[in-house]
Amino acid sequence: MKILTGNDLKTGAVTWWDGSDWSLHVGEAVDVGEDGDAILAREEAARRVNAAYAIDAEMTASGVRPAHIKDRIRGLGPTVRPDLTLKPGDPNAVREVI
Structure with missing residues (x-):
């Protein structure tokens, strides 16, 4: 499984x-x-994302999981304090991170 990640051009958010x-x-x-390369080329040309790239991932019982620890940290937040991790179900999470 391949998924795409990058940074929002306006905010820098993952x-x-x-x-x-x-x-x-x-x-x-x-x-x-x-289709990863074609999507990346189109999205970078549209200037909606910066430094986007394809990564390996796997589908688990709890959802998509990036294969490499670096990308797991990008997706889920710090590993040392659970209270600082990203909270996908929390509508206020974006305000807390940005």
Whole structure:
């Protein structure tokens, strides 16, 4: 499984390709399969995302999980204090992070 990640051009927030737009929540990422490079080229040309790239991921019982620890931290937040992690279900989470 391949998913796309990058940073929002306006805010710098970590974003994940959800199939039609960029989401702040890794759980909304979709498998791009062979289309990853084409999507990345189109989105970077549209200037909606910065430094986007494809990563390996896997589908688990709790949702999409990036394969590499670096990308898991990008998606879920710090590993040392659970109270600082991103909260995808919390509508105020974006305000807390940005």
